[in-house]
Amino acid sequence: MPEPTRQSPTALGLDPRRASWKAWLLLAPLLVWLALFVLLPTILLIVTSFSNRDELGRVVYSFNWDNYRRCFDPTWLSIFWDSIVYALLATFICVLVGYPAAYTIGRASPANRRLLLTLVMVPFWTSFLIRTYAWISVLSQEGLVNSLLLSSHILPTPLSMMYTPFAIVLGLVYNYLPFMILPIYTSVEKLDNSLVEAAYDLGAGPLRAFSRVIIPLTRPGITAGALLVFVPAIAMYAITTLMGGGSNPTIGEVIQNQFTRARNQPFGAALGVLLMLLFLVCFFVLGRKKNSAHPV
Amino acid sequence: MTDSTLLGRAHFFRLPDGPKLVRWFCGSWTALVFAFLYLPIFLLVLFSFNQSKSGFVWEGFTLEWYDALFHNRVLLQAFGNSLLIGTISTACATFLGTLGAWLLYRYRFPAHRLMETFIFVPMIMPEILMGVSLLVLFVLFSLPLGYFSVIIAHITFTFPFVLIGMQARLEGMDPSLEEAALDLGATPSQAFFKVILPYLVPAIASGALLAFSLSLDDYIVTVFVTGAASQTLPLKVYGMVRVGLNPQLNALSALGIVLTMFLVFVSERLKQPTPGETL
Amino acid sequence: MKTIRPLILTLLALVLAACGKSGPASPPTATTPASAEPKKLSLFCWSEYVPQTIIDDFTKETGIKVSVENYSSNEEMLSKLLAGGGKYDLIQPSEYTIEALIKDGQLLPLDPGALTNLGNIAPEFRAMSFDLGNKYSVPYMAGFVGICVNTSKIKTPVQSFADVFVPANKGRIVVLDDAREIVSWALGSIKLGINDVTTENLALITPLLKKWLPLVKVYDSDSPKTSLKNGDVDIGVIWSGEAALLYAQDSKFAFILPDDGAHLFVDNMSIPKTASHPQNAHLFINYLLRADVSKRISDAFPYYNPNLAARQLLSTEQLANPASYPPAQKISVMQTFRDLGQLSATVDELVTQIKAKGK
Structure with a gap:
């Protein structure tokens, strides 16, 4: 059984092997899958985004830039911006709320660890729509919070919480929190304890140890979690509609509308392609940061 | 005894943060997070016993909704479909994701970066676009819409989640682990199955859990690629929820929660001697 | 040999049957026996x-x-x-x-x-x-699209769409999340037909929509009765069936078919x-x-x-439920929607634009 070393993996300078034909063979299923069900649909989507449509909304293949030109109308840009703000806010709160929990779970005994991890996921085995509707019963004017506040005479009139930006962010945080906790947990779980102890031995306080040692070591988990929360949150529409009442349209709703109401698939596809480009940029920026942060 | 369990035992509930205050803070924070996660669930369970058909006022205890649920053939069938689709697609996605993450970590392929980028496309593609583009694709291949098309779609959007979790774990792996195994005379495949795979188990478990939850919960992609026979639970639930929360759905959620909790506790009991296995 | 002959015969019969079926003159029609x-x-x-x-x-x-x-x-x-x-x-x-x-x-x-x-x-x-x-x-x-009022909260009489969208109702309104519907109400209230959707008419109603939509709290086509029932809003333009369900539960929810542009679906x-x-x-x-x-x-x-x-x-x-079966003379004058074709995207864009700016 090899002793765990205290060096970071890159410090050892181990080069990945050149791929042999066996490695290629093993990779083949993944490659075929990527080509058929990721690459091909993406190409179809890009082709659609340059096309036209007929009266019934069927795609008429052609080539023009009109759909992209329309995307840069100030209306859509401001909706884009709002969606980014909501998603960023939700991601940030998820890190704040999720990190200490993930850390505690990751430091528990193996049996407790698995138990707690499962407990994080269990609520998510009910439909997200039912969960979101349950929140309505908490937040609405005749809901739980308001009846408690009113009956205990803390407030004279009910608070209006449903159908506000607060409700949207709460809905997003509730639904994506596990996607933050899981990857941070994975990072914390493999955190080398002796590094942290060394920090204490060298006289670091808990805050210093946390910010200088624990956070940098668990950064891959935070990055992964941020991606897992931010990306779906930006394009989410069902939760934002249910909790926000639809008066704060998000880019996900706009895209959805092109397919389910406006009969304008090409424009929806164009907005979607732009959204994906934005994600790719985030992905590369975060990826680069992750790599440059490594040599501790 | 695997390496990960040794590591785990080593800091068995030893928070390295020194002061009790930190431990106390972390513990109570986690409790609050769980309260937040379970508040709506608790209400769902409570309402599932409420006589009132709609609204949040308690009107007395009843088991009526459970009875109605057990006679709701449509929901039960949709639940069966969801479990079947979820199980098959989770198995495939976990296999694809684990193998892919390991190969991409261990070997250098031409166009490596491009491959990695494409793996993340399903994660960043808004669900509705994925649904529509897969629908166009299946029609292009004249693949009839049904179980098969839904399973393909679910594998496609779940496996990157498995893969990304696996990569986070691999990034922190000690590379000398495998070297040492090879030095001690193990073949590369032995090294993979005896050393690497056990190390990856926590990530595989959480990846599979995530994939299963995603598959079980998906509405948007499924709605585009399903046929009338392969209706999943979220599709039926969505239809019912549209006209207001139905107490039968509360009962369904309550049962789902209780059942999963029960299974978790049973598997904990059974697996006590061999920690580190999948849940 | 004994066993093969019936087999061949069956096969032949099957082939013949298949040929007969795929003959040119038998497209699937509704008249063949069930x-x-x-x-x-x-x-x-x-x-x-x-x-x-x-x-x-x-x-x-x-x-x-x-x-x-x-x-x-x-x-x-x-x-x-x-x-x-x-x-x-x-x-x-x-x-x-x-x-x-x-x-x-x-x-x-x-x-x-x-x-x-x-x-x-x-x-x-x-x-x-x-x-x-x-x-x-x-x-x-x-069914119809009309106005549902929680009469215990809103005491002023409501007769038309213009009565719904008044400043006093700001933040208390639910409407269908459907651009076509919203546009038809505005067209009705300036005495145009619900199907008179043209680029010029859309320009005419834009100022009206800009006044109306910022007052709306909830857009919901799926279950607009939920927010009314929970007391988060007090008035709404919703489907008649939803209003009928609310009325059946509590008669404080009145349903009004406005004279300016209620329509039949x-x-x-x-x-x-x-x-x-x-x-x-x-x-x-x-x-x-x-x-x-x-x-x-x-x-x-x-x-x-x-x-x-x-x-x-x-x-x-x-x-007797007024939302299910309103007076016949009201129904006889109602129109139904015509297909808009490509214009539906324009309608959607207009409403989304005003929604986004109205916050």
């Missing part, structure tokens, strides 16, 4: 619109197994139907979608001989402009030309047209039932 079809039916309908008990009873009676898929907007149905691959036998489009589908040749002409219960439908619903004489579609259920049953079980689909349509069956649809979804025979079976309470 027994020729497998006992299956694939139904593509609005979610929560066809009660499950009715489907179960149909299966009990005929042995035809029904699989159901749901959609929540006409366009969602269109995109799946037109993509192909789903093989639906029966769809449930609204009036303007029927119009577009007929124009595009997507529907199978119905066989009147197989629809013996068609006489139950009220005469006015057999002469709808989108499908005169029910050649391609049979009405399933109809009709949801129908149609058979796509790609259907593989058209005879079974006819059987199901005819079953839904039966008075006792249609009455049960009304029990679950209290919209305006176009089936006169079924209406006679309803209770006086059901018929």
